[in-house]
Amino acid sequence: MLxxxxxxxxxxxxxxxxxxxxxxxxxxxxxxxxxxMGRGQADMAxxxxxxxxxxxxxxxxxxxxxxxxxxxxxxxxxxxxxxxxEGIILFSSGQTAYALSALLAQNGVLSARKG
Amino acid sequence: MEMLKESxxxxxxxxxxxxxxxxxxxxxxxxxxxxxxxxxxxxVCTYEAEINLVIHSCGGRIDLEITEEHIxxxxxxxxxxxxxxxxxxxxxxxxxxxxxxxxxxxxxxGLPNMxxxxxxxxxxxxxxxxTDITMIFHI
Ligand SMILES: Nc1ncnc2c1ncn2[C@@H]1O[C@H](COP(=O)(O)OP(=O)(O)O)[C@@H](O)[C@H]1O
Ligand SMILES: [Mg+2]
Numbered sequence: 001m002l003x004x005x006x007x008x009x010x011x012x013x014x015x016x017x018x019x020x021x022x023x024x025x026x027x028x029x030x031x032x033x034x035x036x037m038g039r040g041q042a043d044m045a046x047x048x049x050x051x052x053x054x055x056x057x058x059x060x061x062x063x064x065x066x067x068x069x070x071x072x073x074x075x076x077x078x079x080x081x082x083x084x085x086e087g088i089i090l091f092s093s094g095q096t097a098y099a100l101s102a103l104l105a106q107n108g109v110l111s112a113r114k115g
Numbered sequence: 116m117e118m119l120k121e122s123x124x125x126x127x128x129x130x131x132x133x134x135x136x137x138x139x140x141x142x143x144x145x146x147x148x149x150x151x152x153x154x155x156x157x158x159v160c161t162y163e164a165e166i167n168l169v170i171h172s173c174g175g176r177i178d179l180e181i182t183e184e185h186i187x188x189x190x191x192x193x194x195x196x197x198x199x200x201x202x203x204x205x206x207x208x209x210x211x212x213x214x215x216x217x218x219x220x221x222x223x224x225g226l227p228n229m230x231x232x233x234x235x236x237x238x239x240x241x242x243x244x245x246t247d248i249t250m251i252f253h254i
Contacts, residue, residue, distance in 0.1 A: 033166075034224035037159050038231075042151070050219045057134030061141060061158045115155070115232070 001107045003066050003089055006045065010103055012068060012093035015080055019089045024065045027104040028112040029097050033058055039112040040064070045104060047097045051075045053082060060086040070097040119147075119181040125168040130218070133169045136177055137162035143179070144186060153252055156232040157186055160250050163225035164190040170215050171195075172246065186252040188233075196242040204230065204238075 004021045007014060025043035030036050031050050040046075040062035047068045048055060056079060059067050066089040069075060075092065083090045093100055105111075121143070123136040141158045149157075161177060168175045168190065175192025197203045204226050211221025230236045233250035240246040 031219050032222040032224070033219040034163065034222040034228055037162060038224055038228050040159070041155065048219075052218055053131060054134055054218065054220075057138065058162070061134065061137055061162055062155070115159070 001104065001109050003045075005107065006066070006068075006104065007091065009107065010068075010091075010093055010095065010100060012091040012095075012100075015069075015075060015090045015092050016083050016088065022065050022089075024104070024109050026112040027101065027109045029101045037062070038114055041112060041115055044112050045109065047100050049073055049097070051079060053079060055079070056082045056086055056088055056090075059083075059088045065089070066091060068093060068100055070095060070100055119179075121179045122176055123179070124176045125165055125174065127169060127172055127174040129169060130215075133166055134162060136165045140177070140179055140188075144181065147181065149181075149186065149254060153186065153254055157188065157252055159232045160229045160252075161188055163228050164188070164248060164250075166220060167225055168192055170211060170220055175245070183254065185254055188248075188250045188252070190246075190248040190250075192245045194243060194245050196244055197240040197246055198242055200238060200240055 001024045002021050024045045027045045028039050029047040031048050042063040043065045045066050046064050068091045070093055072094045140161050145154055172192035173194045178189040180187040202208050206227045207223040209221045209223035215221050234253045235251035237249045
């Protein structure tokens with residue numbers, strides 16, 4: 001699944017503007033950063049309710065395909081600026097983490113494995 | 116390739132730039148053409164080490180040593196040290212504050228992540244003195 005396909009099918013808003021489309025290799029839904037580091041691999045879609053600076057740091061370090069914030073949680077301007085600077089694609093969706101995970105799975109995106 | 120040595124200080128308690136050193140190290144080794152899989156493992160380990168310096172230690176530093184055969188990451192700090200290393204190495208065991216946990220840190224998976232991702236991992240610690248971790252990654 002491409003990031004653009006996820007955007008179209010989920011109706012999520014891309015908070016970081018235009019992006020270079022890329023493949024989503026796998027997905028993971030978790031709010032504990034060390035669990036995410038343990039599973040993290042390049043091209044992963046990460047769903048989390050965390051919206052602080054370290055989310056961007058983790059996503060950049062692990063070269064994630066995109067970060068998806070569920071339930072319409074607000075994201076501060078400073079975080080968006082950092083995401084843009086690091087080239088991180090950040091989505092906001094009104095759907096729950098559960099529904100978003102299901103959508104990824106229904107479109108063939110498998111769960112990230114422990115690295 | 117000549118041996119390359121660098122050292123990065125990490126301040127205690129400064130959450131705003133936590134992860135910056137791991138990002139710098141990643142850029143550095145990517146630039147040198149280190150394979151992606153090794154870059155990923157070094158990134159996981161240096162990130163976890165850096166976060167531990169920020170949230171658990173009184174401050175310290177991360178030293179990087181690169182040769183053609185390996186990347187060596189050495190992490191040390193000036194305290195408070197770890198009383199029971201076996202417990203600290205147990206998945207899920209953490210003394211992190213509730214403030215830090217609310218941000219998603221303190222899952223008690225940092226040291227186990229480091230051990231799993233490094234080819235060689237050694238930790239020593241003395242209460243009141245500091246903690247010392249050496250990790251080696253074969254290229
Ligand atoms: N540099 C350090 N100085 C002092 N204590 C540490 C240090 N690193 C780790 N610890 C101790 O080991 C525990 C486990 O560390 P870790 O596996 O990284 O989990 P977490 O950071 O999520 O608590 C910490 O909660 C802390 O008590
Ligand atoms: Mg830790």
